[in-house]
Amino acid sequence: MTEPGISATLPVVEPAPLRQPPASIREASAQRLVRWRIRLLLVSLAQITIAQLIVLLFLPSDARLFSVRVLCIAAVYLGATPILAALMQYAIVGFHRLRAPYRRLRPYYPRTAIVVPAWNEGAVIGRTIDQLLAMEYPADRVRIVVVDDASTDETPAVVQARASEHPGRVVHLRREVGGQGKAHTLNHGVQHVLSDAWAEAVMVMDADVLFEKDALRKMTRHLSDPRVGAVTAYIKEGTPNGNYLTRFIAYEYITAQATARRAQNMLGVLACLAGGAQLHARESLEEIGGRIDASSLAEDTVTTFRTQLAGKRVEFDGNAVVWAEEPSDVVGLWKQRLRWSRGNVQISLQYASMWGKQRRTFGKLARLPFMLLWYTVVLMPVLMLGASVGLVTLWAIDAHDAWSAFRVLWIWHAVAYVFGTGISLAVDPQTAKRSWREAILFPGIISLLIMIYTVYPPIYDLTVVRWLRGAGYTVTEQGRSLLALFTYSWLFLCVPIAYLTKVWSESTRFKWLVPVTLYLVGYGPLLCAVTAAAYFKELFNARSIWDKTVKSGRVTIGAASTH
Amino acid sequence: MEERIARDARELDPVWRQRFDADVASDLAAEGRLLGKAVALAVIFFLLVLVRATLL
Numbered sequence: 001m002t003e004p005g006i007s008a009t010l011p012v013v014e015p016a017p018l019r020q021p022p023a024s025i026r027e028a029s030a031q032r033l034v035r036w037r038i039r040l041l042l043v044s045l046a047q048i049t050i051a052q053l054i055v056l057l058f059l060p061s062d063a064r065l066f067s068v069r070v071l072c073i074a075a076v077y078l079g080a081t082p083i084l085a086a087l088m089q090y091a092i093v094g095f096h097r098l099r100a101p102y103r104r105l106r107p108y109y110p111r112t113a114i115v116v117p118a119w120n121e122g123a124v125i126g127r128t129i130d131q132l133l134a135m136e137y138p139a140d141r142v143r144i145v146v147v148d149d150a151s152t153d154e155t156p157a158v159v160q161a162r163a164s165e166h167p168g169r170v171v172h173l174r175r176e177v178g179g180q181g182k183a184h185t186l187n188h189g190v191q192h193v194l195s196d197a198w199a200e201a202v203m204v205m206d207a208d209v210l211f212e213k214d215a216l217r218k219m220t221r222h223l224s225d226p227r228v229g230a231v232t233a234y235i236k237e238g239t240p241n242g243n244y245l246t247r248f249i250a251y252e253y254i255t256a257q258a259t260a261r262r263a264q265n266m267l268g269v270l271a272c273l274a275g276g277a278q279l280h281a282r283e284s285l286e287e288i289g290g291r292i293d294a295s296s297l298a299e300d301t302v303t304t305f306r307t308q309l310a311g312k313r314v315e316f317d318g319n320a321v322v323w324a325e326e327p328s329d330v331v332g333l334w335k336q337r338l339r340w341s342r343g344n345v346q347i348s349l350q351y352a353s354m355w356g357k358q359r360r361t362f363g364k365l366a367r368l369p370f371m372l373l374w375y376t377v378v379l380m381p382v383l384m385l386g387a388s389v390g391l392v393t394l395w396a397i398d399a400h401d402a403w404s405a406f407r408v409l410w411i412w413h414a415v416a417y418v419f420g421t422g423i424s425l426a427v428d429p430q431t432a433k434r435s436w437r438e439a440i441l442f443p444g445i446i447s448l449l450i451m452i453y454t455v456y457p458p459i460y461d462l463t464v465v466r467w468l469r470g471a472g473y474t475v476t477e478q479g480r481s482l483l484a485l486f487t488y489s490w491l492f493l494c495v496p497i498a499y500l501t502k503v504w505s506e507s508t509r510f511k512w513l514v515p516v517t518l519y520l521v522g523y524g525p526l527l528c529a530v531t532a533a534a535y536f537k538e539l540f541n542a543r544s545i546w547d548k549t550v551k552s553g554r555v556t557i558g559a560a561s562t563h
Numbered sequence: 564m565e566e567r568i569a570r571d572a573r574e575l576d577p578v579w580r581q582r583f584d585a586d587v588a589s590d591l592a593a594e595g596r597l598l599g600k601a602v603a604l605a606v607i608f609f610l611l612v613l614v615r616a617t618l619l
Contacts, residue, residue, distance in 0.1 A: 094601020097594035105584035106568050109575060138575060200567065217579075218586055226564045319590040370601065421606050426600035455615065 033404035079387025089263035110200035115189035150178030184295035218320035229284030229312025238323030261316035298343020341534035388492035444522025
């Protein structure tokens with residue numbers, strides 16, 4: 001066993017370059033993927049064409065109309081699946097207490113190597129290291145390995161200074177050739193850490209993430225259960241005095257992490273270990289090859305899948321809290337989320353065929369609840385488009401049918417919204433204090449008005465019609481029809497309008513419109529627009545670029561309380 | 564694993580055991596509060612649906 005003693009004064013260690021599969025294999029694999037995509041597209045087109053032919057050529061007119069009506073209603077109700085998936089999570093999250101594994105755990109403080117990838121992180125890295133050193137954890141059992149990815153700013157100097165102050169506890173690794181992406185940088189550090197027997201657990205994190213003092217020990221305790229392979233923490237948005245966007249993100253993280261991941265704990269399967277704080281048992285990491293996946297843009301998710309496919313459990317501890325700085329403008333958010341969404345699309349393609357063929361191997365990953373959670377997110381733009389097209393077509397055939405389907409769909413929206421917002425705000429009251437407005441306006445003002453209208457339709461006559469009459473106008477049938485067409489299309493219309501916030505964010509003239517539009521159309525549709533953009537990028541095989549999110553070092557532990 | 568846990572019990576200051584116990588107690592309490600809130604919300608929500616169905 002090697003004692004902690006890698007002196008920071010020694011020359012910087014440069015492990016051997018990671019082994020890549022031969023170029024021919026990589027090329028063949030990429031070609032297979034492209035062929036698979038083309039096949040998928042062609043099969044889908046063929047199915048649609050055949051269905052259309054049957055409807056248009058072979059059926060009598062009554063049956064034709066009936067078939068179209070059934071297809072449209074099916075498309076509308078299919079659009080409700082993301083709502084049902086969300087409701088399922090909100091319904092079970094409260095019962096996390098009954099499943100909480102805390103009673104089974106035992107005090108366990110493994111020797112933990114913390115790998116921090118850093119590329120031009122001079123503004124944040126010093127504070128991150130100081131915070132890690134100040135954690136309440138046995139001091140001789142933590143080693144911080146900063147992998148400096150050929151930084152050109154003051155990162156090397158800052159890390160070297162900390163390494164000199166804390167020899168053996170802080171290690172500076174430098175890659176002379178960098179820019180290959182986070183996974184490659186991490187693997188450099190992971191390989192170094194696993195090259196001797198010191199580390200019993202490996203923490204992978206981001207350079208800007210600040211750990212609360214008890215976060216590491218709240219994560220390591222889960223590893224006392226040998227069935228657990230990895231643990232992730234609750235990442236909170238930590239920009240003090242942030243703007244409308246950081247408050248939206250803060251609320252999004254309550255729903256997407258604190259709430260959704262608790263629900264996934266209940267289902268016994270986790271979709272993603274947060275890249276900013278993932279702890280692996282050494283044995284588990286070695287079992288999946290001793291490296292982080294570098295084949296997609298969502299290395300965290302692939303690592304999570306592989307850990308679970310290797311038969312280990314992955315846990316989320318919502319009481320282990322870390323703080324991160326998130327983008328404060330839509331352009332930054334778009335870049336970050338496009339990377340994540342594209343990674344998810346790549347993973348869906350990678351695993352799609354295997355899910356069908358190897359259900360047993362996939363265990364809980366292949367069960368309906370997880371499939372519902374995963375695919376309703378990845379397919380959200382398609383489902384929304386389908387529901388809108390279905391509603392508008394129904395409206396053209398039979399306005400009464402369209403109204404019924406529309407009401408059912410939007411009443412479910414309202415149910416999920418009211419219940420989900422209540423639960424999410426209850427999960428993290430600290431963040432709720434600063435983000436409650438964004439929580440209420442998360443679906444957007446227009447969608448909120450549609451929800452109110454569908455839950456209580458007379459409100460339209462009691463307010464809008466009465467007000468117009470008072471102003472000397474009358475609402476014609478044509479006006480009502482136009483309003484119906486708008487509300488039926490809104491589920492899809494909101495996506496391209498949300499995309500405009502990204503376009504306007506890049507201009508100087510229309511920048512002021514961004515917050516107004518975001519509050520009107522909602523933050524959810526913006527994420528949906530990102531997913532739609534990820535489809536196009538993937539379909540046209542655009543280059544996978546690892547766009548780094550720029551950090552300024554503004555993050556503060558307990559930022560919520562400063563608002 | 565058993566060896567490592569036994570090692571921790573042997574080598575580490577008892578304060579780490581106390582911190583572990585305190586963490587578990589506070590986290591269980593937090594999860595319990597969440598359960599209470601979820602049940603309360605479900606009841607409020609049910610009442611809202613009842614009001615909409617009967618009074619409006």
